[in-house]
Amino acid sequence: MGIVELSLALMPLWQAVHARLSSGRPVSRVNVGPLDFDQRTAVADLLGSARLPGQHLSIALERLDEVLRERTGQDTRDVVTRLIGPIGDRAAERREAEARRAELWEWLGGHPVVAAQPALADWTAGVRRAGLVEGSVARTKNELGKALRVLAELPAAGQPLPSFADKVLGHTHALDEGTRCAHLVLKALVAIYDVPPPVDAPERRALWERAGIADDQLSSTVLAAGLRAQGGVAGRILGLCADAGLAATLTLQQLRATTRLTGVPPEVWIFENPSVLAVALDRFGPDCPPLVCTSGWPSSAGILLLNRLRAAGSTLYYHGDFDGEGLRIAANVVARTGAAPWRMHCADYVAAVTDGPPVGRVTGVPWDRELAGQLTELGKTVPEERLAMALLDEIVRRTTT
Template sequence: MDKQTKQAATFFKCERLYDSLFKQLRKKYESIGRIGGTIPIRLFSYEELEAIAGLFGKSVATLERKGTVSIVELAEALNDTRFSGVDLKALLDAYFGEELVSKKEQRLATAARITSFLERLAKSYPILTDWFAYIQTSTSEGRWILRQAEKSPDQFEQNVALLARAVTALPTHSERLPMFSQRITEDPHAFDLHTDLGKMFLYVLAVRTGDEKPVAIPKSTETINKLLQTSNIYRDDLLNFVTCANLLAVDQSGEQHPVWQATGASHTVQNVPLREIVSLSRIYPAQGKKVWIVENSGVCSTLLDYQRDIPIISTNGQFKLAALMVMDLLIKENCSLHYAGDLDPEGLQMAERLFNRYPDHVQLWHMDGKAYKESAPSKELSQERLAKLDTIEHKTLREVADAMRLSGKAGYQEALVAHMLVDIRSS
């Protein structure tokens, strides 16, 4: 820095009325990457405008009529002061004690630094090579991971080391997520899915197992559980359960499961946890090939009050992995699944998801326009919930969705139990 530039910087730093001007000059340079542009005079107090006007050799009234301060003209005006010959960019650097760079240059420098950092990590942990490539090329899904690398590189590197260790030691047999986490990190909660490490672990698994391009990152409980299951990891195998009655099962050895046999013979309802389902090779109805599936436990229990021997499943709300695994095994037995859910936006989404999963085996059960009307819709729906109907594509469900938009109300399957019983008894 030359002596004159240093003197100019010292002068302006000692005059507080120029502080706002220099801060605005910095913002403008960082924004456009050059000396240029204008600054609105509304950003300055009257006293500050007096000081700025003095640099131009003009009155405040002249600046007010113009409405802006031209930065190029300001640079030229410096030549009419005792600081003639001082470059405005050099003056800004001296004033702030650092070389100013544009936001674009900052982004490019940060991107280059992160790329170099990730390339070094990829060489150290080659088992994650595909994942490193994914997070750098992903347009949106991987950005938050890059922000983690930028914000706290040391912590990020520690997490990468744990991810590499986890992938190297994925279980060959069923293992619960907390036990897997304890084995890999000595912390049973390290891979909890609300943590950064847990989320990154899902991304790693998705990249490793996904054939889709772009990679499908799981969002729902169902898809997350399914992804973990591909690596023999289960989040919760006790509280993840399904309610069912009048179904029989065969274990991995090919033997009839005695508990399922006893509950089927006595028409007893059982809540079956995922822990027990994973040990089965077959599940099938105690009679026939039809299985009735309802969303609500109250409806399930009421139907069983009148018809104790019906093969029935209650999902108890959103589909848990336990329910889906039971249905997967029923499909292998070529069963037909008759599904009835609530006639609200979420219920229609669940029905469509089930239909898309088993298109040749699912029959919608009292989920058409007629059923919606018979349910006497009365529950007002918010616009946010009604917006969920835009995702519905199934022809019959879209018919319900259109009617729901018009009424703005939801219907519920409890109102349709009598109709359901007629179907069951005539089947």
């Protein structure tokens, strides 16, 4: 009896054997069924049995090998390979797929954008729970790569969404409503800003605007005091206000009209809260050291000014509130501007904490692994305003010695 003669009525048997051998696990017996009368007759003929088997039967692979070698000169593996196709190894394929997924999640967790803003840990966990895009590691990594490129450029400098998408991703519609990339980025912004997920188009637009995606160049502003620089209208405004001992408010439009700054101070001190600038101006007047205020989360104008200062040669130092949101703001400013955290370490918090409101949700920061744990343990906010005079004293010591 040849292989072709064996193949038709016995096809359920060959398929069952092929599936078991392709499992990648040791195989001693193969279960097959239900079988019709012709198929049961063919199995009885194959095994040389005088009795018909039942509709379901279990056959020892060793017995099948013995019969097939006698009748065809080939073992079971050879026969099913010729009749069905190559035998796979699903266990090995699963292990390989698991390894590829593990490599993907390790890449995501260690990506510089994620490492720079630990608040994104919640986002990465959500991405993992959502699983692979269309079951593909490659497609998932491609989509995540695009989202991470976008996040690396946010907050933006007040650009419209199509032009921003074209600049970062090479396509004006890459971040349109409903695209997978836009969905991923908005979920990441929810984690960064610790806000509820947007539920409709107006809320999504508001979240984009918070990240600097907008047509409005006038409402995005940044405060500065004692900051003197040359270059365009922004440089003139800064100089006039510094000489008068007043705070300067620069719009995004004014900063974008100033292509670059020169003659910047060697060090610039960044604060989260405007009240610190008010204290500094009351104390120093026209002699105020160069200060910039983010007024909470930095605006597009704030990020642009700080990056212009850094590009011109200023070293940036950042301080903010010791609470959950303050740490997220600090991580965002550090990641986007290259500022150095200043008096924002665990020892600084422990030395300053007394009583205060709860710290809220706390996420880690890259520059001090112990800081988030101490905030969580002690649970008390240290507002930046409480430290204002001590911080200004230190600036004076550092700039006059």
